[in-house]
Amino acid sequence: MKYQSNETNENRRDILKKIGLGSAGLFGLGTNSAFGKDKETPAYAKGMSKVTITSVKAIATAPQGSNLIVVKVETSEPGLYGLGCATFTQRAVAVVAAINSYLHDFCVGKDVDNIEDMWQSVYVSSYWRNGPVLNNAISGLDQALWDIKGKRAGMPVYQLLGGKSRFAIPCYTHASGNTPEETIESVKKIQERGFKYIRIQQGGYGAVTAINQQPDFKAAGFGGATDNYMNQQYYLKSVPLMFEAVRKACGEEVELLHDIHERVNPMDAINMIKKLEEFRPFFIEDPLSPENMKWFKQLRASTTVPLAMGELFNNINEFVEPMINQWFDFIRIHVSQIGGITPAMKVARLGEWFNIRTAWHGPGDVSPVGHSAHAHIDMAIWNFGIQEAVSFNEKMQEVFSGCPTMNQGYMSVNEAPGLGVDINEKEAAKYPIGTKSNWQVRKDDGTIIRP
Numbered sequence: 532m533k534y535q536s537n538e539t540n541e542n543r544r545d546i547l548k549k550i551g552l553g554s555a556g557l558f559g560l561g562t563n564s565a566f567g568k569d570k571e572t573p574a575y576a577k578g579m580s581k582v583t584i585t586s587v588k589a590i591a592t593a594p595q596g597s598n599l600i601v602v603k604v605e606t607s608e609p610g611l612y613g614l615g616c617a618t619f620t621q622r623a624v625a626v627v628a629a630i631n632s633y634l635h636d637f638c639v640g641k642d643v644d645n646i647e648d649m650w651q652s653v654y655v656s657s658y659w660r661n662g663p664v665l666n667n668a669i670s671g672l673d674q675a676l677w678d679i680k681g682k683r684a685g686m687p688v689y690q691l692l693g694g695k696s697r698f699a700i701p702c703y704t705h706a707s708g709n710t711p712e713e714t715i716e717s718v719k720k721i722q723e724r725g726f727k728y729i730r731i732q733q734g735g736y737g738a739v740t741a742i743n744q745q746p747d748f749k750a751a752g753f754g755g756a757t758d759n760y761m762n763q764q765y766y767l768k769s770v771p772l773m774f775e776a777v778r779k780a781c782g783e784e785v786e787l788l789h790d791i792h793e794r795v796n797p798m799d800a801i802n803m804i805k806k807l808e809e810f811r812p813f814f815i816e817d818p819l820s821p822e823n824m825k826w827f828k829q830l831r832a833s834t835t836v837p838l839a840m841g842e843l844f845n846n847i848n849e850f851v852e853p854m855i856n857q858w859f860d861f862i863r864i865h866v867s868q869i870g871g872i873t874p875a876m877k878v879a880r881l882g883e884w885f886n887i888r889t890a891w892h893g894p895g896d897v898s899p900v901g902h903s904a905h906a907h908i909d910m911a912i913w914n915f916g917i918q919e920a921v922s923f924n925e926k927m928q929e930v931f932s933g934c935p936t937m938n939q940g941y942m943s944v945n946e947a948p949g950l951g952v953d954i955n956e957k958e959a960a961k962y963p964i965g966t967k968s969n970w971q972v973r974k975d976d977g978t979i980i981r982p
């Protein structure tokens with residue numbers, strides 16, 4: 532005999548009886564209904580009506596300069612829609628195509644409630660998987676479905692993830708300068724704003740702007756006109772000096788972070804990080820490029836400096852080996868790239884078993900919807916570590932309402948159901964996205980340096 536669902540076979544009363552809610556005398560009511568013959572079934576026991584997806588579309592906008600992609604999922608329930616962040620700023624047009632041309636067709640008619648099933652099915656729907664672009668599209672869909680679930684439940688998403696583990700989200704922000712003195716000044720200004728965690732860089736990533744040196748490849752006319760130059764040896768020498776100066780000038784209380792941005796050879800990274808031990812960094816981020824993961828074991832054995840890793844990982848499976856081997860301390864997932872809230876939560880939970888904490892990647896090329904997704908997870912999970920702060924300019928806040936807010940170094944989300952962020956599509960259309968996407972960094976001889 533073919534399987535038939537309970538809903539068609541049995542009436543609701545029979546189902547309640549089976550699960551023990553329908554027995555006579557339950558709650559002292561003496562009736563054959565869980566809640567009494569004459570009483571109305573409470574709203575919490577009614578369940579939710581079926582809602583299906585009617586459209587999935589990309590909204591592309593760049594109010595703050597960076598290309599942002601937001602997925603809007605519309606439903607059969609009038610007025611009910613969800614928003615998610617699918618931003619891949621460097622290949623934005625490709626993500627728009629993945630959403631409008633493929634996700635829309637795949638999702639229309641499907642139930643909005645079954646997020647895990649949707650994630651698993653859309654993940655394998657292209658057969659080949661785990662690449663950027665498609666993962667960004669899935670991230671946007673996933674976050675939008677969590678937004679819808681929150682709206683249906685009348686709860687902020689952090690409530691659906693278990694409720695608050697903290698009153699707000701401690702954040703770090705970025706200090707920089709071209710000299711140690713300039714960096715110190717920048718740190719002090721940020722401390723005045725209430726931040727206790729500050730990332731320090733000298734000359735941007737890899738000291739690119741700290742030295743005013745014309746590289747040989749430029750003189751030779753090699754590479755593109757806008758290609759950057761990195762003097763790796765200068766960088767490796769300057770970072771310990773910067774840490775020493777900032778620690779001396781700003782005291783022991785401030786927590787200092789630094790992002791290597793993967794741009795040095797593994798053994799050079801190991802030697803430099805060892806030199807930073809005495810300045811007690813909170814973490815050193817992206818010490819090695821994804822191609823150099825095999826060096827992590829040696830890095831870990833060489834130093835006790837806490838490490839953050841993973842913003843360039845495309846695939847949650849990439850986290851498993853380094854995490855169960857405890858090669859790093861902070862999970863640096865780009866939630867709008869890894870596939871959304873659903874897979875990010877799985878990696879976060881894995882971290883709890885190994886005392887590995889979260890530090891979601893929160894740069895300017897994530898939409899306010901994406902930052903809100905970070906913040907809702909941050910509010911709920913126990914093994915939260917730190918969050919990268921963000922600030923939204925006026926134009927951004929004209930396009931997006933309900934953005935996460937910053938106060939004294941803490942990020943907060945509003946209490947609206949879902950992710951709490953809305954988009955004004957008319958305003959968004961005022962800021963078209965661009966297609967310029969080159970960020971090349973080269974050695975003196977012109978060799979490309981991998982981030």
Ligand code: MG
Binds near residue numbers: 790792816817842
């Ligand atoms: Mg980084």
